[in-house]
Every structure is written in C-alpha cells, then in structure tokens.
Amino acid sequence: MKKAINWKFTIVLLLIGFMIAVQYNTMEHPKERDTRDIWAIRQELAEEKKIHSELLTEIRDLDRTISSYRTLSESSTGQALRDTVDKLHKKAGTTDISGPGFTIEVRPSVESIAYGIPITSISSDLLTRFVNEVNRFKGIHMEIDGKRLTMMSSIRVINGVTTVNGLNVSTPPFTIKIISPTMSDSEKLYNYLLASSIHDDFYLDNLVLEINQPEKDVTVRGYPDKFKNVYLKELPKGE
Structure with a gap:
C-alpha cells in the first residue's frame, strides 16, 4: 500500500516539476513580438502595394505587346519588333x-x-x-x-x-x-x-x-x- 502511494506521489512531483520547467522556459525565452507601431506597419504595407502596382503595370505592358504581335500581319511584324527594340534601348539608357x-x-x-x-x-x-x-x-x-x-x-x-x-x-x-x-x-x-x-x-x-x-x-x-x-x-x- 505504501509503495503505491509513493509511486503516485512521485508521478505528481514529476508532473509539477515538468510544468514549472515549461513555465520557466517560456518566461526566459518569450516569442519575439512585432514592436513596430501602426505607422511603421502602414508604411511597409504601402511600399509593398507600390511594388505590386508596378509589377501589374509591367505585366499589362507585356500583355499589350503580345496582343499587338498576334494581331499584326507579317509585313507589320518587323516594324513592331523594331519599335520594341527601340523601347528597350530607351529603357536601358543607350539613347538620348x-x-x-x-x-x-x-x-x-x-x-x-x-x-x-x-x-x-x-x-x-x-x-x-x-x-x-x-x-x-x-x-x-x-x-x-x-x-x-x-x-x-x-x-x-x-x-x-x-x-x-x-x-x-x-x-x-x-x-x-x-x-x-x-x-x-x-x-x-x-x-x-x-x-x-x-x-x-x-x-x-x-x-x-x-x-x-x-x-x-x-x-x-x-x-x-x-x-x-x-x-x-x-x-x-x-x-
């Protein structure tokens, strides 16, 4: 009878010790929190939206270029390619x-x-x-x-x-x-x-x-x- 009580008492102590250890570890190593204020977060969000908008603009420009190629006749394809090359040269900065x-x-x-x-x-x-x-x-x-x-x-x-x-x-x-x-x-x-x-x-x-x-x-x-x-x-x- 005394052995059974001792085993139960030991298990309870182990559980209590485990819970104390977990709580201590949580207090010593808390999860990192985002301490930025609302304006810093809003500014970062605005920058991400700006980048997203710029990417969408580039995608629309490329879609328009592809659509123009598909609708052109063979005689006009060469001129369209030359216009695209001129645009790329301008974007790369090789022209005045x-x-x-x-x-x-x-x-x-x-x-x-x-x-x-x-x-x-x-x-x-x-x-x-x-x-x-x-x-x-x-x-x-x-x-x-x-x-x-x-x-x-x-x-x-x-x-x-x-x-x-x-x-x-x-x-x-x-x-x-x-x-x-x-x-x-x-x-x-x-x-x-x-x-x-x-x-x-x-x-x-x-x-x-x-x-x-x-x-x-x-x-x-x-x-x-x-x-x-x-x-x-x-x-x-x-x-």
Whole structure:
C-alpha cells in the first residue's frame, strides 16, 4: 500500500516539476513580438502595394505587346519588333532622351571658398547615397557630369578619383541632370530633394546642391557603349 502511494506521489512531483520547467522556459525565452507601431506597419504595407502596382503595370505592358504581335500581319511584324527594340534601348539608357526634369549644380560651399579649403573629387559614398535618394522615385533618367547612369553603371574610386562608368567625375562644380516621367513627378522629386537631409551630407564635405526649378524639356545623353549580349543568340532563318 505504501509503495503505491509513493509511486503516485512521485508521478505528481514529476508532473509539477515538468510544468514549472515549461513555465520557466517560456518566461526566459518569450516569442519575439512585432514592436513596430501602426505607422511603421502602414508604411511597409504601402511600399509593398507600390511594388505590386508596378509589377501589374509591367505585366499589362507585356500583355499589350503580345496582343499587338498576334494581331499584326507579317509585313507589320518587323516594324513592331523594331519599335520594341527601340523601347528597350530607351529603357536601358543607350539613347538620348528628353523630357520634364531639372538640373542640379554641385558646387563648393561658400565657407570652403572663403577659407581657402581645397576641394577634391566628390566621394563615391556621397554620390552613391545621392543616387539612392533619387531612385526612391521610379522612371528616373539621370546624367552625372555628362555620364549617363544606367542599371549597368558603376560608381567607384579609381586612382583616388570618383568615377561613373569608369570615367572621372569632375572636381566640383559639375552638373547633374534628372528626367522624370511627367512634370508632376519632376515637381515631387524637386520638392523632396529640397527638404532632404542629403544637403547636410554634402555640406560636411564642403559642397552644396543648387537645385534648379523643373523645366519641360531637359535632355540627357545616352550610354555611349554597347551592351554585350551574353545569353541571347540569333537563330538561323526559318527556325
């Protein structure tokens, strides 16, 4: 009889000990909680919706292109393909383009001139940050000191000098040109850059940004070199 009572007592103690251990482990290692406020979550949701909208727009454009190919006669197919190639060249940045936009003058600060502080080439980190600020807006075409910025462009330091596409960026002053899809987009980007903290970063490097008012007709140059075709191959005629 006493053995049975001892076994029951032992089992109860084991159960109590197991429950205490589980509770202690839960208190020591709680599940991670999302501590962001509602506005941070709403902002992330808005960004995801924007990306979703852009993807839908691209899909609709591709669907329209496919539909146009299907409805064209054989004599018109060649022209349609040429139009598509021209559109891709424009999107890749290999052609000159004009549209609504504005220019920015990168100049030495007044204080650096007054105190005779020597101005060197703009740092690659600062120029990259500026490009990232502008690229918050979609459909942007940019030219930095006469050098077209594309998806294949690189900003790096070569022999102590900042370069774009392997070409030296002039010691300030130099000009940056930006084109947006519409005049309204240019005005939004213009106002955004006016209020951006990027001005403080330039000022720390003894530089200032003089942002000119948006204009209806700004021209940026095309990327001068041809892109190398690595993956696509032309099929023989008749295949």
